Amino acid sequence: MANDSEKLSSAESLRKTRTFGKVRCHNPSCMERMEPSPGAAHIKCATCGMEYRIYWVRPDLPRIRGPVWEVNRKIAAEALSRKLSTSKSKSQVKEGVKDGVR
Amino acid sequence: MALDRKIAYINLSTGKIETKPIPMEIRKKFLGGRGLDAYLLYNHAPQGCDPLGPDNPLMISGGILTATCASATARTHIMAKSPLTGLLGSANMGGFFAPEMAWAGFHHLVITGKAKSPVYIWIHNGRIEIRDAAYLWGKSTTETQWAIREELGDEDIKSAVIGQAGEKLVRYANVMTGIKNAAGRTGMGAVMGSKNLKAVAVRGTMDIKIAHPIDALEYNKRFIEGITSAKVSGTQGSLGTPFIWGATNSWGGLRTRNFQYNQMEYADDIEPERLDEIATETIGPHHMTGCFGCQVHCRAQYKIPSGPYAGKYDEGPEYTSLGAFGSEPDCRKAETVLTGNHLVNQYGVDNLEIGSMIAWAMELYELGIITSKETDGLDLRFGNDEALLEMVHRICLRKGWLGDVLADGGIPASEKIGKNSFEYLVQVKGMSNLHSDERGTPGLALNIATASRGSDHLRSRPAIDLYHLPEKIMRKIYSNPVPYDGPLSSEHTDYEGKPWQVFWHQNCFMAVDCLGICKYHTVFLGATLPNFEDWPKVIYYNTGLEFTPVELWEISERCNNLERLFNLREGLTRNDLKKGDMLNHRYFDEPTKRGAPDVVGLTIDRQKFKKMVDEFYNHCGWDKQGVPTSATMDRLGLNLEPSHLL
Numbered sequence: 001m002a003n004d005s006e007k008l009s010s011a012e013s014l015r016k017t018r019t020f021g022k023v024r025c026h027n028p029s030c031m032e033r034m035e036p037s038p039g040a041a042h043i044k045c046a047t048c049g050m051e052y053r054i055y056w057v058r059p060d061l062p063r064i065r066g067p068v069w070e071v072n073r074k075i076a077a078e079a080l081s082r083k084l085s086t087s088k089s090k091s092q093v094k095e096g097v098k099d100g101v102r
Numbered sequence: 103m104a105l106d107r108k109i110a111y112i113n114l115s116t117g118k119i120e121t122k123p124i125p126m127e128i129r130k131k132f133l134g135g136r137g138l139d140a141y142l143l144y145n146h147a148p149q150g151c152d153p154l155g156p157d158n159p160l161m162i163s164g165g166i167l168t169a170t171c172a173s174a175t176a177r178t179h180i181m182a183k184s185p186l187t188g189l190l191g192s193a194n195m196g197g198f199f200a201p202e203m204a205w206a207g208f209h210h211l212v213i214t215g216k217a218k219s220p221v222y223i224w225i226h227n228g229r230i231e232i233r234d235a236a237y238l239w240g241k242s243t244t245e246t247q248w249a250i251r252e253e254l255g256d257e258d259i260k261s262a263v264i265g266q267a268g269e270k271l272v273r274y275a276n277v278m279t280g281i282k283n284a285a286g287r288t289g290m291g292a293v294m295g296s297k298n299l300k301a302v303a304v305r306g307t308m309d310i311k312i313a314h315p316i317d318a319l320e321y322n323k324r325f326i327e328g329i330t331s332a333k334v335s336g337t338q339g340s341l342g343t344p345f346i347w348g349a350t351n352s353w354g355g356l357r358t359r360n361f362q363y364n365q366m367e368y369a370d371d372i373e374p375e376r377l378d379e380i381a382t383e384t385i386g387p388h389h390m391t392g393c394f395g396c397q398v399h400c401r402a403q404y405k406i407p408s409g410p411y412a413g414k415y416d417e418g419p420e421y422t423s424l425g426a427f428g429s430e431p432d433c434r435k436a437e438t439v440l441t442g443n444h445l446v447n448q449y450g451v452d453n454l455e456i457g458s459m460i461a462w463a464m465e466l467y468e469l470g471i472i473t474s475k476e477t478d479g480l481d482l483r484f485g486n487d488e489a490l491l492e493m494v495h496r497i498c499l500r501k502g503w504l505g506d507v508l509a510d511g512g513i514p515a516s517e518k519i520g521k522n523s524f525e526y527l528v529q530v531k532g533m534s535n536l537h538s539d540e541r542g543t544p545g546l547a548l549n550i551a552t553a554s555r556g557s558d559h560l561r562s563r564p565a566i567d568l569y570h571l572p573e574k575i576m577r578k579i580y581s582n583p584v585p586y587d588g589p590l591s592s593e594h595t596d597y598e599g600k601p602w603q604v605f606w607h608q609n610c611f612m613a614v615d616c617l618g619i620c621k622y623h624t625v626f627l628g629a630t631l632p633n634f635e636d637w638p639k640v641i642y643y644n645t646g647l648e649f650t651p652v653e654l655w656e657i658s659e660r661c662n663n664l665e666r667l668f669n670l671r672e673g674l675t676r677n678d679l680k681k682g683d684m685l686n687h688r689y690f691d692e693p694t695k696r697g698a699p700d701v702v703g704l705t706i707d708r709q710k711f712k713k714m715v716d717e718f719y720n721h722c723g724w725d726k727q728g729v730p731t732s733a734t735m736d737r738l739g740l741n742l743e744p745s746h747l748l
Contacts, residue, residue, distance in 0.1 A: 079699035
């Protein structure tokens with residue numbers, strides 16, 4: 001009922017699942033939870049190898065600022081190359097597509 | 103009490119003003135805010151009316167909880183037929199306007215007609231006047247608000263205003279309040295401009311009686327604890343919405359160079375943390391502020407650090423300004439982002455749309471589809487910061503051939519530019535996509551394709567789909583308040599179960615917009631934030647109205663169906679690339695090239711996308727063409743609409 005103030009809602013009951021101090025890998029099919037050391041500036045995902053820059057919103061609240069670009073670019077290029085060489089949709093990538101110029 | 107706030111009908115052609123109470127029967131079916139506005143639009147807009155003509159009604163409203171003891175009831179909703187899309191026009195802004203309007207005695211305004219010369223509407227404790235605004239015409243959004251305060255001698259007046267973009271009928275002009283609060287989609291500012299309406303100013307001291315004040319305050323304490331303890335709120339309160347831009351760019355979901363890339367590499371100077379440093383340097387450590395009744399405080403204050411606008415104060419930037427003046431045009435200077443943000447706020451124009459228009463023109467320029475002849479000599483290549491900001495001026499003032507053409511929006515512009523320019527226009531229903539790239543996220547792609555006001559992330563986006571939540575948690579969220587035992591997937595690259603998530607969020611976000619609260623206080627970015635089970639208590643304690651969670655869900659469905667009926671009446675058909683639930687071919691044909699290893703090389707699968715749309719329609723109670731079935735109309739009590747009860 002509307003005025004049943006004692007019962008926990010789904011949202012309230014889910015709050016115990018929060019994981020303070022951890023971040024999740026930004027590789028979407030990995031999403032491994034990682035716990036940076038206090039104040040750490042970088043972290044590497046032990047599962048998929050992605051490396052990230054860490055920003056501390058508060059001393060107990062880290063967040064991923066972004067990838068380490070060189071590592072990200074290398075891993076992405078390898079993954080794209082692998083996928084395109086095995087994919088039937090290779091022809092979907094238009095010829096001559098380079099940075100900003102078609 | 104909140105429910106005694108009235109509706110006012112203001113005809114600017116005749117000067118006639120009429121006020122009425124809002125019948126309880128209507129409240130119980132549509133609540134308030136966006137839902138009740140949808141009812142008013144469907145009932146008052148003549149079919150096929152010119153969006154910039156006097157017959158197009160403009161609705162301005164607060165939600166049913168506005169200015170009560172509930173949290174974050176800051177949102178003002180604005181609705182009309184859109185001059186950008188020709189379909190539903192709907193925009194929502196934070197700030198302090200709607201609460202002030204409620205204290206002045208009103209929850210809803212319906213403005214029709216066209217004034218002979220510029221006017222503004224002045225609403226003060228139940229009284230409404232139409233006043234001369236000739237001296238305001240040509241002023242910026244901020245200048246206008248201060249000029250009205252000075253004229254009326256009250257610094258607490260809140261105004262919803264247009265800038266020069268609205269005056270010039272730029273079809274994606276905003277309505278603005280405060281420094282940067284923008285009702286910024288679908289061109290509601292152009293509708294105001296077409297009526298010669300420069301502003302609506304409000305000031306009120308009429309108390310709002312709370313039905314159960316002690317309970318309302320006690321429950322709100324619990325509510326606030328839930329909001330402020332969330333990790334996402336902590337991050338929002340430190341970095342604002344740019345943190346979402348940063349995270350999206352990190353994994354490769356950010357639209358870059360129009361739609362050529364899905365990640366902006368080496369963007370360190372415009373990352374949210376860098377903007378936070380600039381705000382700290384120019385304002386101080388406590389530079390975050392908030393809207394009425396909100397504890398999150400996601401809005402940064404800053405001064406432009408360098409360049410021709412150095413020292414100018416502004417607020418933001420939001421995610422969309424980082425997209426508009428950063429990733430889309432591939433410009434990498436914080437000064438450019440902060441200056442662009444300032445310009446769009448002063449002109450009163452949709453940063454998302456103008457950024458998309460310019461990035462599209464940049465791609466056309468690099469492809470040779472437009473040349474320096476069309477740009478009047480401007481070198482419109484990607485990465486040209488000066489050209490980007492010059493185009494903002496030209497569009498908002500309709501200067502030069504290209505500025506004037508782009509001011510009319512993407513589809514009309516593509517018809518004037520010709521060649522194959524339309525192929526490169528990333529839009530749905532005539533409105534540009536958020537600066538995000540949904541090729542790696544089918545659920546989000548379905549959201550933008552089917553959103554009622556055109557490509558949009560604030561109508562049904564299952565953003566928590568990106569959190570890889572355990573299925574148990576997904577079930578807990580998505581099986582309430584109505585049972586659901588179909589598929590759900592934690593993989594955001596999957597297609598299974600996504601139609602239900604989009605349907606669920608479509609109803610969730612409609613409820614939020616009817617209540618008048620901010621989406622950062624619900625399951626948008628945080629899975630543990632309030633939703634259907636929490637709101638009945640807030641409504642009951644504050645207004646005395648009793649609803650079950652399922653009843654709220656049904657109200658949301660009813661309002662969403664009414665928006666759908668309006669769109670169908672104005673010409674929406676399922677697969678129409680210009681007016682339908684369809685994506686640009688680039689989603690299906692051009693694989694992503696950057697980002698996390700599981701994001702590169704992805705497209706949206708056409709057949710699976712079609713199946714998702716079918717399933718989504720089925721959840722909505724629509725047929726294969728996306729038309730509500732007679733059973734749905736009966737169930738939701740819509741078969742007598744338009745009923746003209748208000």
